[in-house]
Amino acid sequence: MLAMNYRGPYRVRAEQRPMPEILHPEDAIVRVTRTCICGSDLHLYHGMVPDTRVGSTFGHEFTGIVEEVGPLVQKLKVGDQVLVPFNIACGKCNFCKQGLYGNCHESNPMATAVGGIFGYSHTAGGFNGGQAEYVRVPYADFGPTVIPPQMDPDDAVLLTDVVPTGYQAAEMGGIKEGDTVVVFGAGPVGIMAARCAWFFGPSRVIIIDHVDYRLEFARNYAHCEAYNFKEMADPVVFLKKATDWYGADVCIDCVGCEAEGNTLQTFSGRVALMQAGAATALQWAINSVKKGGIVSVVGVYGPPFNLVPFGNILNKGITVRANQSSVKRLLPRLIDHVMAGRLNPKGLITHRVPLEEISDAYRLFSSKLDNCIKTVLIPSAKH
Template sequence: MRAMVYRGAYKIRVEEKDIPPIEHPNDAIVRVTLAAICGSDLHLYHGMMPDTRIGMTFGHEFIGVVEKVGSSVQNLKPGDRVMVPFNVFCGSCYFCARGLYSNCHNVNPNATAVGGIYGYSHTCGGYDGGQSEFVRVPFADVGPSLIPEWMDDEDAVLLTDALATGYFGAQLGDIVEGDVVVVFGAGPVGLFAAKSAWLMGAGRVIVIDHLEYRLEKARTFAHAETYNFAEYDDIVVHMKRITDHLGTDVAIDAVGAEADGNFLQHVAAAKLKLQGGSPVALNWAIDSVRKGGTVSVIGAYGPIFSAVKFGDALNKGLTLRMNQCPVKRQWPRLFEHVRNGHLKPSDIVTHRFPLEDIAEAYYIFSAKLDGCIKPLIVPNAA
């Protein structure tokens, strides 16, 4: 089969690999029909995530058709169209039994702090991902869901991570009616977080980024008030000014490890790998939210220390909430929102690439060229 393969920081190519075998009785092998590149894939692509091995196939956002199932699989059969959450999870451990699917303890031998994620380094379990023609899907009775007949493929693939994570991020903010919410980052997850904040009754939604084309999307897609931080000497002071010096009730970090806005922080994290992530957006969130407010973190960070302004969070009495999204838990409600038109995730898709052009897709997404917000990957066997 053809699959994307990591060749070192900033370098990938498509190679011929063996079709993955069934390794466990509850495995399924899925033929991928549509995949996406996530902003967090760029952390791998840039060599930031420890234990990212040469030869690994990335991709944790994908949908497909079941090709083969293991002997204990009861809920799926070959030919089923399925969407697969980015989390690999067992459904039965202490954490899964409580709905914390992203914190599963039975799928990642390499680390106890994080669950399993498809195509996301050995730190997240060493599973090959879905930017390929076929992928192994463990716990087929637990993770995947049949794609509803009425759902578009592009909506389905965005439900496997980006939409679910943005929606989850808004929930972590504990938004109440009339809250002022600021979202740092107008990438796919930030756009969905902003849109979801309205569903939860926000009274004002502000989005901060430095890419004008993404801010334009935040205005049209997410109905948000937007500011380009590159136009302000100090975006935190501006946030105070526009909130009558109170600060926002909720701040959502939808940027994560490669945040811009502070050259030294960015270079230390993204270029020199000296910290787990550049916490610029997180620090702005801590500084912009009001005392007693809530900071929701859904941007991805690596496991190494980061220079976070923890003292300010303490002194302001903030609630810091964060997690990788337990995707499948979000789906029943999100299916309703997509079906009744409250959310149309595929509206943010800007580019579609064949698998063979995936090196260009990563470059364009990474360098933010051509108005790229969300690139999809179409495997040859689709």
């Protein structure tokens, strides 16, 4: 089968690889029909995530058709069209039982800090991902969700990560009616977080980034204010002033470890690797939120630590809420939003690329070329 093959930082290719096999009685093999490159895949592509091994296949956003099921799979059957949450969850451990499906305790032996994730390094379990024609899906009776027949496949594939992550970012913000919400990062997740923030009743949503075409896209798609931090002398002062010198009620970090905008953070986090990436967006979020405000984090940070102004979290009484999205928990609500037309996930897609051209697709997204927001890979012409 054709699959992506990681060869080192900034080097990927598509090539023939062995077919996946059922390795556990609750596994399924899924023929991939749509798969995306996520902003967090770029952290792997840039060599920022420890234990990203050469020969791995990335990809944690995919939909497909069930081709084969293990002997203990009862709910899923061959031929089902499914969307597969990016987190691998058993549904039985105490974390899963409490809805924390992004924190499953039975899907990643290599680290305790993160649950298993498809195609996201050995730090997240060493699973091959969905940027391939076929993929092994563990715990097939729990994670995969049958796509409603009327749902557009492009909407479905974005329900595997981007939409639930953006939604949960807003949900974790505990947004109250009339609040001012600031979202850092106008990538696909940031744009979705800004869009979803409205579901919770704020009076203002502001998005901050430095890429003009993305800010323009966010302004139209998410109905929010959008500002370029490179045009500000100091983003924190700008946001204080924009909120009557009070601070935002809720700040959301949708950037993670590859932020720009602060020389010290960039050098220590992205050049010298003295910390787990540049925590500029998180620093700005902490310093821009009001006293007693909430900072919600879905931007990805790796181990072991980041430099953030923790004293300000204490002195301002800030609540920091963060997690990998619990996709399975959110899907019923989000499917309802999509089917009712309140959310338009596929509106984020700007590029469709055959899997064979994956090297170009990664470069296009990584370098933000051709006004790229979201790239969908199509594994085979027959889909």
